[in-house]
Amino acid sequence: MNSEPLNGRRILRFWTPLLGTWLLMAVDGPLLTAIIARMADAELNLAAYGVAFSFALVAEAPIIMLMSASTSLASSPLAYRRLRRFTAVLTTLTTLGLALLLIPQPYTLLMEGWIGLSPEIASRVHWALLVLLPWPAAIGWRRFYQGVLIRSGQTKRVVLATVFRLVGMAGCAFALFYHSDLQGALLGGIALSCGVVAELLVSRFLSRQAIAKLLASPQQGEVLSYAALWRYYLPLALTPFITLGVHPLVTFFLGKGRLPLESLAVMPVLGALTFIFRAIGLSFMEVVLALLGKDFRGYVPLRNFSYGLALFASGSLMLVALTPLSTLWLQHISGLRAELIDFSRLPLILMALLPAGSVLSSFQRGLLMEGRMTRPVSTATIIEAVVIFGLLTLMLLYTSLSGALCAALAYVAGRLIAILWMIVPCRLVLARNLAVLRDKSLAEQERDAGFSL
Numbered sequence: 001m002n003s004e005p006l007n008g009r010r011i012l013r014f015w016t017p018l019l020g021t022w023l024l025m026a027v028d029g030p031l032l033t034a035i036i037a038r039m040a041d042a043e044l045n046l047a048a049y050g051v052a053f054s055f056a057l058v059a060e061a062p063i064i065m066l067m068s069a070s071t072s073l074a075s076s077p078l079a080y081r082r083l084r085r086f087t088a089v090l091t092t093l094t095t096l097g098l099a100l101l102l103i104p105q106p107y108t109l110l111m112e113g114w115i116g117l118s119p120e121i122a123s124r125v126h127w128a129l130l131v132l133l134p135w136p137a138a139i140g141w142r143r144f145y146q147g148v149l150i151r152s153g154q155t156k157r158v159v160l161a162t163v164f165r166l167v168g169m170a171g172c173a174f175a176l177f178y179h180s181d182l183q184g185a186l187l188g189g190i191a192l193s194c195g196v197v198a199e200l201l202v203s204r205f206l207s208r209q210a211i212a213k214l215l216a217s218p219q220q221g222e223v224l225s226y227a228a229l230w231r232y233y234l235p236l237a238l239t240p241f242i243t244l245g246v247h248p249l250v251t252f253f254l255g256k257g258r259l260p261l262e263s264l265a266v267m268p269v270l271g272a273l274t275f276i277f278r279a280i281g282l283s284f285m286e287v288v289l290a291l292l293g294k295d296f297r298g299y300v301p302l303r304n305f306s307y308g309l310a311l312f313a314s315g316s317l318m319l320v321a322l323t324p325l326s327t328l329w330l331q332h333i334s335g336l337r338a339e340l341i342d343f344s345r346l347p348l349i350l351m352a353l354l355p356a357g358s359v360l361s362s363f364q365r366g367l368l369m370e371g372r373m374t375r376p377v378s379t380a381t382i383i384e385a386v387v388i389f390g391l392l393t394l395m396l397l398y399t400s401l402s403g404a405l406c407a408a409l410a411y412v413a414g415r416l417i418a419i420l421w422m423i424v425p426c427r428l429v430l431a432r433n434l435a436v437l438r439d440k441s442l443a444e445q446e447r448d449a450g451f452s453l
Helices: 008-023 028-036 042-063 065-074 078-101 104-114 119-131 134-153 155-179 184-206 208-216 224-256 258-283 285-291 299-322 325-333 338-351 354-370 374-399 403-449
Strands: none
Touching: 008 155, 008 258, 008 285, 008 299, 028 042, 028 155, 028 184, 028 285, 042 078, 042 119, 042 134, 042 184, 042 224, 065 078, 065 134, 065 224, 065 354, 065 374, 078 104, 078 134, 078 208, 078 224, 104 119, 104 338, 119 184, 134 184, 134 208, 134 285, 155 184, 155 354, 184 208, 184 224, 224 258, 224 374, 224 403, 258 299, 258 338, 258 354, 258 403, 285 354, 299 325, 299 354, 325 338, 338 403, 354 374, 374 403
């Protein structure tokens, strides 16, 4: 890739476009909900769009980690082709799963019988999900191609593709808003599909040179068998499922806790603000996978950079939480009334620790993935979820703390325990790979000195 020594400046240049990608993706939801809120039957369509988008995220969960897998594994022509076939199978299965959900009888049973949606909302959700059928495959393939771009060091092309996603989504949404009479939920589904398909096409176009170079490479790197590939990827696929399931269940706990209305009102606002700073960490894992190196030669620079990045991410959010900037966000941007602003301050201060946790967790996960030890990744996520729900239960039963404060404490404690859990597996991976690196360095020194046999 790049022969320049790995230092903080090079890591920063490599990582910044990936951060931009995450921040651009964060615009999708607020933009579409703002448009739908200005259309007829706004409440019905916002509710239907929210349900449809939730199911789209569940359908997307198995393929979210394809970008990380592609970044880590696409090291040779054979490895690329094998991972491409794996992507084809996985995206086909996820699309079929979403399509089966839309068969009228099971769909009605699920939406109206189990979830309890009214027939009117369920009908709008059905149409939205129909036009979202391309969503999981488009997301999977674009993440696969973007992983190839990241591995080749072309992170600026990744953010360029995301710009096209945003432009395609916004352009489609505004065109339908002004020139059609579609229901808002259906408009949202079409706009999302147009955006991700545009991103896929642009990602494929921008990655053509990296793919051609990879396929022409004589390098014969590690190639996992299909069975090994499934064992490698399955824990990664489980991780988003667990993560996506945490937030709805926390919402359930908030409704049962002290001051439920206030807690339910402020947590989405605090979550949206925290996500902006957590994106700093969420965008870092692919950096670790791409720059760590086959023999973990980049470990020390990446470790040092991650420590600084963690301090910056949480320090920045803490600065917002402890200064008048919090009032700017909570009151003038989010529209919370004065008593809710005061209610939000302590949970926000606690949640300011989460961005640092995201950075450190991404660094650990990158080490484990590159070390071909993915099971601790999903195990840590399970433990994090168990800690969150266990602490929420205990605090709501035996303390007088508000639901929002209980949730903030549980989120921070869960992430801390997950990070501690991954320390031992990370040390095992490091010990194994750094020992190999030391052996290779010694052999090189002996060969250069003329002592090798």
